[in-house]
Amino acid sequence: MLDYKLLAALNAVIEHGGFERGAASLGLSQSAVSQRIKLLESRLGTPVLVRMSPPQATAAGQRLLNHVQQVRLLERDLRTDLPAMDSRSSMSRLRVALNADSLATWWAQAISGWCSAEQVLLDMQVEDQDVGLRRMRNGEVAACVCATEQPVAGARSLLLGHMPYLAVASREFIARHFPDGVSIAQLPQVPAIVFGPDDQLQHRFLRQLGVAGEFEYHLCPSSEGFVRLLTAGIGWGMVPALQVATELRSGVLCELVPGQAQQVALYWHYWRNGGQLLEGLTRELAARVPRLLG
Amino acid sequence: MLDYKLLAALNAVIEHGGFERGAASLGLSQSAVSQRIKLLESRLGTPVLVRMSPPQATAAGQRLLNHVQQVRLLERDLRTDLPAMDSRSSMSRLRVALNADSLATWWAQAISGWCSAEQVLLDMQVEDQDVGLRRMRNGEVAACVCATEQPVAGARSLLLGHMPYLAVASREFIARHFPDGVSIAQLPQVPAIVFGPDDQLQHRFLRQLGVAGEFEYHLCPSSEGFVRLLTAGIGWGMVPALQVATELRSGVLCELVPGQAQQVALYWHYWRNGGQLLEGLTRELAARVPRLLG
Structure with a gap:
């Protein structure tokens, strides 16, 4: 060995x-x-x-880390069957990559009860989906939440549901830039907020409304920072409806064009041979997330 | 040229x-x-x-990008003096690195009015402080918010104030783990939440209370995710007082040991030759941030 x-x-x-x-x-x-x-x-x-x-870690090192994590998950199953085996810490670690907006919204509610009951410590990593899936392939994480369905080799994927995104801005921002009501054609001339170079939600929203071409934007790779910038009236942007429910109710933020939500699919990717722990988490997510996503 | x-x-x-x-x-x-x-x-x-x-970008490429950004800032000053020079977009871009907690709390309120008035688009990058300062040195960002005072070559630093961090957990978490009241000595046995490998706040808090050694923790590199995990009762952790004011008032989150806030200094680092735009932003932050930090 x-x-x-x-x-x-x-x-x-x-x-x-x-x-x-x-x-x-x-x-x-x-x-x-x-x-x-x-x-x-x-x-x-x-x-x-x-x-x-x-x-x-080098590529070889990552392959070894992958192996270590798989062995640990299997050891955990062993300890469940033979509790006398190990009297040390009974907390297991699980490394998971997920998109920033899931971590900022439904994730904590979905997993907290399970983590406490199963005595699991999570290493969460915020990654956009290409990186998240690459990390799964490299064995750096055991599971991943992202918008792509196709699993990597050795893994399965499961549809958790759809997260609706709304185009919103502060009431004050809309009044300042669109005193006569929001004009779709003028939208590219006012600043947007974009999460990062890979965030195409704002582009898709404009194309869906028939507006083509470039627009000016701030870059803000933080979910909470994004909402704070929207609220402070610096630009408009697409955010999970879940994340701004309070601000929409109170009227601090308003939808630019009601009825134009963008649906983003969320898939759970997990190692096929991840042991009972990972299977248990998968069952928990399958049971809880659809309800949390509304 | x-x-x-x-x-x-x-x-x-x-x-x-x-x-x-x-x-x-x-x-x-x-x-x-x-x-x-x-x-x-x-x-x-x-x-x-x-x-x-x-x-x-390679090192040589980064040096060139640094130069491009400096030239753009100087061009902006020129256009202010000679407005006829350029009839194209009047929005300027400024690239800034900052720590996740600043972006999740006071940053938007501090800069939004100035951005709108000056027609500036921000490229914000979330970086821990070592990376943020390295990016300044490489010329990849024109300014940076971090906890270190020492400026890099060609830059200045300015103390913006101190951000107090509190050790908090959900009321339910405290009742579950400490039915007879919080025991400092037992704290290392219940799960903590840590932002990342460089986050030493939880360690410092425990040392300050005379508790040495390791403890179990979840890793969560997202400010909003961190608060959601705290609220969902998965662990205890140190968060900016600013960020959980509502949760503390409503009693969803409670301080573990009142009166043990950790103060984190915040410095603004900016290029010495960054033009009037960067100087204007520096003046704006100096005027507004101390009030926002309370």
Whole structure:
């Protein structure tokens, strides 16, 4: 069998973002951890991490981390069957990538009861969907929430539901730019807010209304920052209806063109051989998320 | 003088995250943009970007982008003095790195009036402070909000104020884990929530209370997700007092140990030669932020 002490050293350095903290988490000296990783590399004949700050796993290192996480999930199943096996911490770790808007809206309510009941600690990573799926393929995360249906090799995908996005702006913004009512044709001349270079929601919304071409925009890669900028009247943008329900009710934010919601599908991608823990989380999400998405 | 057509091509590809979109933003074909970048590279004798998805600027490319942004800021000053010079879009772009919690709390209120009045579009980037300052040094952003005072070469720093962080959890979480009242000594045994590997606030809070060693935690690199997880009762964590004022008032969230706020200093770093626009923003922040931070 593999020498798991070496793999655990690699895992700790990457998980804690450095040799010093990784070593501390294992109760080892930094030089002991460093030696284990060198030994691992000499056995493999290839580097497992790039010595930068924070250290990055190489392709070979990622493959090993993938393996470590799968083994841990299987060990957890084992401990459930043979509770006497391990008297140490009974908390399991699960690494999951998800889109920022899910984390900012329904995610916490969907998983909190399950995490407490199952004693699971989550490593959540915010990634746009291409990166999230690549991380699944590399084995850096065991599961991923994104808008793409096609699973990567070794994984399954499950439709959780659709998240409606609305085009909104502050009442004050609309009054300032459109004193005579919102003019679709003029919309590209007022500033929008866009989440990042890959966020095409605003473009799709304008195309759906028959407006083509470029428009001016702020870039804000933060879900809460996005809503704060909308509320402060700096631009218009597409946000999950879930996230601005209060602001719409109070009239702080208004829909630009009612009845033009964009539906974004959400899929749960998970390793096929992720053990009972991942299967349990999948069942929990399948049961809870459709209701949370309304 | 330099051939700015070539630099503009590089800037568009990086800003829009790809050759196709970069070319579209300039109204050019992809092959025209590609040729311009090749010409730039052959003149310099070094690559300016790495052809990955999305394309990344090399060190030389970043230096050029830095220059482009500085020239644009200076051009803006010129256009203010000679308004007839340019009849095209009068919106300027400014790229700024800031920590997630600032973007999730006071930032929008501090800058929205100024952005609208000055017709500025912001490219905001969420970065922890080491990365933010490195991006300033590389010239990828013109300014940065972070907790470090020491400015990078060519820049100045300005203390904006202090942001108090409180250790909080949901009322239900406290009742479940501490039915007889919060026990500091037991705190490491209940799950915490930590923003990322560099987030030492929870560690500092425990040390301040005389509790040493490791503790279990969820990782959640999203400000809004963090508050949602706290509210859903999955763990305890340190959050800006500003961000949970409503939840504390309503009693959904409670302070674990009242009177133990952690103060985090916030500095504004900005290029010394950033033109009048950046100076104006600096004056605006100096005037508004201390009041917003309370």
